[in-house]
Amino acid sequence: xxxxxxxxxxxxxxxxxxxxxxxxxxxxxxxxxxxxxxxxxxxxxxxxxxxxxxxxxxxxxxxxxxxxxxxxxxxxxxxxxxxxxxxxxxxxxxxxxxxxxxxxxxxxxxxxxxxxxxxxxxxxxxxxxxxxxxxxxxxxxxxxxxxxxxxxxxxxxxxxxxxxxxxxxxxxxxxxxxxxxxxxxxxxxxxxxxxxxxxxxxxx
Numbered sequence: 001x002x003x004x005x006x007x008x009x010x011x012x013x014x015x016x017x018x019x020x021x022x023x024x025x026x027x028x029x030x031x032x033x034x035x036x037x038x039x040x041x042x043x044x045x046x047x048x049x050x051x052x053x054x055x056x057x058x059x060x061x062x063x064x065x066x067x068x069x070x071x072x073x074x075x076x077x078x079x080x081x082x083x084x085x086x087x088x089x090x091x092x093x094x095x096x097x098x099x100x101x102x103x104x105x106x107x108x109x110x111x112x113x114x115x116x117x118x119x120x121x122x123x124x125x126x127x128x129x130x131x132x133x134x135x136x137x138x139x140x141x142x143x144x145x146x147x148x149x150x151x152x153x154x155x156x157x158x159x160x161x162x163x164x165x166x167x168x169x170x171x172x173x174x175x176x177x178x179x180x181x182x183x184x185x186x187x188x189x190x191x192x193x194x195x196x197x198x199x200x201x202x203x204x
Contacts, residue, residue: 017056027043037074041067041081041082045067048060048063051063064089083116086119087118090102093105099126117148118156121160124140124160128163133167133171137164141164143156143160155196157187158193161180161183161184162180162188162196165177165180185197
């Protein structure tokens with residue numbers, strides 16, 4: 001309920017890390033006593049995220065494992081953030097170059113029906129990094145052809161188009177790559193992301 005969420009929010013905005021984590025641990029025990037899996041998930045996610053932000057990576061990844069185990073059991077109806085949290089966990093593993101764990105979590109994210117596409121871009125990047133160019137191209141093309149893309153920020157299409165263009169350049173298909181990269185620049189600028197379009201121009 002609202003009161004319980006306010007308790008969580010109050011802890012998030014506290015300043016001292018150790019006292020904050022002690023209060024999180026106390027709240028986490030309460031959520032289990034209340035049999036409130038949604039709030040338990042919110043709390044554990046906050047503990048994971050705060051530990052990561054403060055550079056407490058060992059503790060952060062311990063919470064990440066606990067959070068994933070909890071997400072695997074919770075229904076999406078009382079807790080609608082399930083897909084996004086799988087994605088956020090996967091993104092951290094990606095940043096630490098653990099691509100196997102990142103891909104596993106991204107697949108969990110896309111297994112839940114929704115209309116957002118960032119996990120697909122990360123899966124494409126993981127396959128590209130591992131040298132599986134055809135698989136990377138598949139995920140980028142899926143973004144461009146999916147109905148969900150119509151409801152997403154333009155920058156997702158720009159990323160997919162630009163990365164497809166780069167793949168075609170790697171294959172030596174410059175005539176195919178050029179219009180993709182050019183369209184990626186235009187789409188990126190229409191989305192307001194000038195920094196990304198500047199990076200794409202370097203590819204030309």
